[in-house]
Amino acid sequence: MPTAPELDAPPKSLRRALADLGAGVRARELWALLAWQDIKQRYRRSSLGPLWITVGMAVTALALGVVNSALFGTSISTLLPSITTGLILWNFMNGCIVEGSQTFIENEGMIKQLPAPVSVYALRTVWRQALYLLHNLVVYVVILVIFFGKLSHPYRLVDRPGALLHPGLSWEIVLAVPGLVLLLLNGAWVVLLLGVVSTRFRDVPPVIQSFITMFFYATPIMWSMDQVRAMNEGSTEGFGSIAVDLLQLNPVYHFVEIIRAPLVGQQQSWTHWLVAGVLTILGWTLALAVLRNYRARVAYWV
Template sequence: MAETDKFAVQPHADATSQQQAHSLEHWRSHTGRNDIITGLRAMHVWLALGWHDIRQRYRRSVLGPFWFTLTTLVMVGVLGFMYSELLGQEISDYLPYLGIGMVVWQFISTAANEGCNAMIGAGSTIKQIRMPLTTHVCRMVWRNLVILLHSLPVVVLLMVFFGHSLTLEFLLLVPGLLILMLNAVWSGIVFGILCARYRDVMPIIGNLFQVGFFLTPVMWRASDLKERAWIADINPFNHLIEIIRAPILGTPIMLEPWLWSLALIFLGFAAAHYLMVRFRERVAYWL
């Protein structure tokens, strides 16, 4: 009976070993044409690495990532009470609006700025281990998404505290976060490759996002611009924030922000794929 079981288990073990060997070979033999797909599929790698980064960053800290949440909460509280008076807004409506905008903007800007350093920061790993460059970007995006998920529930509770209730549109938050994450991935790939080759791109991106904050409806509403509302309509950051803010606040869901955000994914990954095909093998020499 034991002899029979031994031969029954052996084919399964061989099949598993062959599958692991094939997966490892596919991991090492990737090219610029399939780097993005291979990197996105390696969730077990970038999930573990991103979580390790968070644990290392907040090692020996009592609050950990909640320090970021506490800082955001204080900033939203101070700016909310001040700007609600300056803009003539009801604090119960303005504070949740500002809070969601601030949290999402911090994710977008932080992911973009850290994306500039994604390849450079992983330089030693890239030179020693052949793994998809996209993995390093996904690691950074996942790390920032975890921090976002620490802060966003606090803002939602703040909204409920002021008497607002959640609606069925809240379920659209899940695809909204997925779209936000994918946009952060392609931007990290594009900025990471460009900054690896041209280090002057990093401060340029940082300055553009500083200016972009004031041109994006974070502290103010697009309707406040009246006849100049087109400035917000052509701002891609506005649409990325809106697909998160509208489902939480329960405001009417407009199709335009979703179309803009999906179009950004298509165009962004097209640019990222082009850079990967052309320059993927050169990145290690630029670091």
């Protein structure tokens, strides 16, 4: 039910938008239960249940690691951990973008029958993707145990003189925790923003589906920036540095790096944190503006 401050505020006010968001966060038992039920329903009557999430991630990471190691001549002991963590993070972001655009559309029945804050449905989607991520982190732990001996010392992803030397695993692994928190915060505003926009304009989800693959190949998931720099080293035409600069314009790259780098002992630039922080502020500003103006219309648009 609306709180007293919310009822006193104009229909289109930041106070009502924040009240909706606050009420959604307080209803954590509801969206947490719904998210878990989504996962159980997906794997209902299967022998392994939600563990299929982990198995699927392990098979995909192993296949991509072996293939890319053979293609680029890179040691699998350093490339596979990088690919695995990149895939785990990409699956979360991809889920927030693709499934986030369908959040309110798929919850049409509940929105029309259950008097709950709009943000509850967005948090349901984000928490479901977070549970997938937690399942997939089991694969990271196994990979870490297998290749710890290599990752615990300085190493190069590319076997070439002058290639970037990564420091190896250290206490900086704890930086992955605030990185994950920042990723969850961004997942929430992405789902809210895309969910509202897609509910009004039904052409948005197919457009997202069309472009999401492009973002995957333009993000250092199956490959690394070290390989790009190595391949363009010594280029006299200047295309190498331009390619690196263009790839760094991809916002997904920065969110991947603030978590993957400490998890696999790679060198990290604080530029990634700066970009991720700025995008978090801008994203939430835009999402709150949309929630402020169109929160009440979602029930009519679905």
